[in-house]
Amino acid sequence: xxxxxxxxxxxxxxxxxxxxxxxxxxxxxxxxxxxxxxxxxxxxxxxxxxxxxxxxxxxxxxxxxxxxxxxxxxxxxxxxxxxxxxxxxxxxxxxxxxxxxxxxxxxxxxxxxxxxxxxxxxxxxxxxxxxxxxxxxxxxxxxxxxxxxxxxxxxxxxxxxxxxxxxxxxxxxxxxxxxxxxxxxxxxxxxxxxxxxxxxxxxxxxxxxxxxxxxxxxxxxxxxxxxxxxxxxxxxxxxxxxx
Ligand code: PD2
Ligand code: ZN
Numbered sequence: 427x428x429x430x431x432x433x434x435x436x437x438x439x440x441x442x443x444x445x446x447x448x449x450x451x452x453x454x455x456x457x458x459x460x461x462x463x464x465x466x467x468x469x470x471x472x473x474x475x476x477x478x479x480x481x482x483x484x485x486x487x488x489x490x491x492x493x494x495x496x497x498x499x500x501x502x503x504x505x506x507x508x509x510x511x512x513x514x515x516x517x518x519x520x521x522x523x524x525x526x527x528x529x530x531x532x533x534x535x536x537x538x539x540x541x542x543x544x545x546x547x548x549x550x551x552x553x554x555x556x557x558x559x560x561x562x563x564x565x566x567x568x569x570x571x572x573x574x575x576x577x578x579x580x581x582x583x584x585x586x587x588x589x590x591x592x593x594x595x596x597x598x599x600x601x602x603x604x605x606x607x608x609x610x611x612x613x614x615x616x617x618x619x620x621x622x623x624x625x626x627x628x629x630x631x632x633x634x635x636x637x638x639x640x641x642x643x644x645x646x647x648x649x650x651x652x653x654x655x656x657x658x659x660x661x662x663x664x665x666x667x668x669x
Contacts, residue, residue: 447582448639454598455552455663457485457632468551470543476629479619482644483599483634486623487551490630491544496605498540499533500657503564506531510565510573513580518589525574528648530565533659548601548661552632557667558594564605565648567612567656573648575617578662579638595665599634600644602660609654618643625656 460466464475468490476486491499507529511520536542541562549556567573579597580587602614604625614623614631623631635642648656 445583445639449637449641452596452598452635452637453665454483454634454636455554455632456483456634457487457552458550466551468547471547473551473630479621482619482636482642483632485632487630487632488626489628490547490551491603491605491628493628495540495544496603496627496657499544499562499564499659500605502538503531503533503566503657507564507566512576513586513590515580515584515586518586525576527571528565528567528573530563532561532563535559535561544603545661552599552601552663554599554663555667557669558664560594560597560662560664560668563660563662565656565658565660567608567648567651569651569653569655572650575615575645575647577635577638577640577642577644578646579635579642579644582638594668596638597635597662598665599632599663600660601663602631602658604629604631605657605659606655608651608656611650611652612656613649615647615649616643616645617647618645622649625658 458466460475466473473490474488476488478485509522510526510528510530512523512526514521533541536545545556545559578600580590582591604627607627608625612625633644635644
């Protein structure tokens with residue numbers, strides 16, 4: 427076992443040159459500390475820490491959104507949903523993909539008082555500038571729909587990554603807010619960690635990437651919904667201002 431581990435270490439250290447950029451350490455958000463308890467006052471809400479993980483840095487928060495906020499985000503998104511796309515790494519644009527079968531919409535940053543309040547709460551909780559956040563993406567998954575395992579950062583070695591990276595730099599963390607509790611299925615799963623986070627209305631999952639490389643251990647998937655529907659809102663955090 428030790429030998430195997432050493433081999434893996436050696437392999438990781440001798441990465442080809444075009445991975446050097448991917449291994450660059452990312453400056454990333456660190457959520458507020460709770461001190462000795464598990465409760466955090468975040469501007470206007472009491473948020474409870476359910477669990478914390480060191481590597482990758484991950485924290486699950488309970489009660490980050492109120493029921494009314496979850497319902498308002500769903501109502502205001504429902505009318506403007508279209509088939510979800512993924513980043514097209516050849517062009518830097520977007521394209522449909524079997525990997526991601528949900529439908530979704532982007533909510534303009536500070537587009538409504540509710541969105542602005544939620545964005546200020548995220549910025550306070552993560553101590554990360556509001557301007558460094560992308561527009562919130564709302565996703566709906568119907569029965570059988572899923573988001574297959576993927577990373578949320580882009581590989582800087584791929585040709586299409588530069589338009590993405592020029593606007594705000596690399597993604598450094600994901601903040602997933604669960605807007606409802608699916609009747610069955612729909613958890614967020616981390617295959618490298620053996621971790622499965624159930625979707626629970628109002629909860630929010632934070633995870634950060636220490637570099638834009640699989641060694642960040644942030645491979646994750648939205649598991650298929652097996653009963654009812656699943657709604658989430660995702661805020662991705664960038665290194666710099668995302669204009
Ligand atoms: O819906 C999810 O649980 C999920 C899983 C993985 C969402 C995302 N990734 C994402 O929005 O990046
Ligand atoms: Zn993702």
